[in-house]
Amino acid sequence: MASRLPAEVLCPIFQEIYNSRPKSRPHEQYRDLFSCLMVNRFWCRNVISYIWSSVFTPHSPVRYGAIDKYISCLSPSKLEVLTYAGVQLTNVPSTPPIFDYPAFLKSLRFEIFLRDVFDWCHEHDSSQYHDLVIKALIELFAERGARLETFEMKFVDKKAFPGYREKLERLNLNFICEDRFRSLFCNIKKLWLGKDAIESTGLAERISWICNNVEYMTLDFTRSSTWFNVFSIPKRYNISSLIRSQTALQSFVLINYSDGTPDFIFSLPTQSHSLRNIYFCQVYFRHFPPLSFVSECGNLESLTFRDCFDITPELVEPLLLNTWTKLEYVYVTPSFHHSELYYRGQMRTCESLERWANEFSNKGKLWENNSVHLS
Numbered sequence: 288m289a290s291r292l293p294a295e296v297l298c299p300i301f302q303e304i305y306n307s308r309p310k311s312r313p314h315e316q317y318r319d320l321f322s323c324l325m326v327n328r329f330w331c332r333n334v335i336s337y338i339w340s341s342v343f344t345p346h347s348p349v350r351y352g353a354i355d356k357y358i359s360c361l362s363p364s365k366l367e368v369l370t371y372a373g374v375q376l377t378n379v380p381s382t383p384p385i386f387d388y389p390a391f392l393k394s395l396r397f398e399i400f401l402r403d404v405f406d407w408c409h410e411h412d413s414s415q416y417h418d419l420v421i422k423a424l425i426e427l428f429a430e431r432g433a434r435l436e437t438f439e440m441k442f443v444d445k446k447a448f449p450g451y452r453e454k455l456e457r458l459n460l461n462f463i464c465e466d467r468f469r470s471l472f473c474n475i476k477k478l479w480l481g482k483d484a485i486e487s488t489g490l491a492e493r494i495s496w497i498c499n500n501v502e503y504m505t506l507d508f509t510r511s512s513t514w515f516n517v518f519s520i521p522k523r524y525n526i527s528s529l530i531r532s533q534t535a536l537q538s539f540v541l542i543n544y545s546d547g548t549p550d551f552i553f554s555l556p557t558q559s560h561s562l563r564n565i566y567f568c569q570v571y572f573r574h575f576p577p578l579s580f581v582s583e584c585g586n587l588e589s590l591t592f593r594d595c596f597d598i599t600p601e602l603v604e605p606l607l608l609n610t611w612t613k614l615e616y617v618y619v620t621p622s623f624h625h626s627e628l629y630y631r632g633q634m635r636t637c638e639s640l641e642r643w644a645n646e647f648s649n650k651g652k653l654w655e656n657n658s659v660h661l662s
Contacts, residue, residue, distance in 0.1 A: 307588040340395035394437040429471040440484035495529040505540040530554035538564040545571035556583035579605040617644040
């Protein structure tokens with residue numbers, strides 16, 4: 288009987304299976320979805336979109352070979368353009384695929400997508416043409432009606448992927464600002480930008496022109512697999528426009544920041560009408576001014592300081608003096624992974640902030656558990 292259920296009943300079930308991704312067993316969701324795929328053709332047609340909605344992730348079972356599959360979806364005229372430019376299309380399937388795979392894409396880990404394209408071009412003796420392939424695939428996603436809901440570009444360690452950084456710095460992504468690509472990016476709700484996206488590509492500034500409906504924004508300044516360097520030279524980041532351009536930002540997360548006073552942080556009050564959560568994780572506050580820009584976000588429900596440096600009474604005074612009408616949860620903790628620094632006094636949390644946070648300790652626990660994902 289289950290095999291005869293209508294799509295209106297099946298799709299919410301498939302969505303629930305897709306969303307149930309235990310961190311310790313990430314392959315389970317795909318195993319269950321592939322089991323559903325084998326029931327019959329009708330189930331297959333409905334479940335395939337979930338399997339192909341997030342292709343470029345570490346645990347996706349369809350990631351390897353996906354570039355070939357997408358290339359085979361290109362129109363003959365687009366294939367001719369690539370071939371004429373010098374891209375070697377050997378081993379690419381000559382027949383169109385059964386399903387419209389590009390249309391299913393909803394979540395994009397951009398650094399994994401770039402790495403896969405770089406590798407594909409290298410395998411096809413076309414390394415000098417990866418710009419053309421990237422643009423052709425992004426255009427394919429947009430033309431087929433894909434609508435991204437999640438976009439992430441995390442830091443890639445150059446030791447793990449030699450040559451990636453050099454290719455990334457030469458990459459020209461200006462084309463994504465063209466109107467014909469806007470439909471692909473305009474519905475993004477969850478945005479995670481790592482240091483590569485902020486520094487090397489200027490992607491943050493470009494996204495601010497085409498992506499204005501972000502609800503959950505994470506800026507991650509992690510430089511490597513090791514913990515951040517607290518002696519970094521102060522730098523400026525042109526991402527204020529990205530924050531100001533949003534219309535309904537609900538959550539802002541800042542991770543591993545240690546580059547002096549961040550100009551972009553003063554743009555947060557422009558989102559005070561919608562901002563509910565601010566989360567600081569491993570942030571070095573030595574060069575920060577008092578946190579009055581946080582106090583201006585009067586609709587906050589959650590405020591977190593996790594494993595942060597140099598939180599002083601002067602820094603948090605605006606928070607303690609402010610009258611909060613909606614704040615339900617304040618969480619403050621030093622890093623348990625750096626106990627030596629903690630006991631030397633470099634990571635001690637501010638006592639006045641801790642006392643203030645204790646007033647909220649029994650409220651709003653769901654914020655910490657469910658609303659912010661740092662993995």
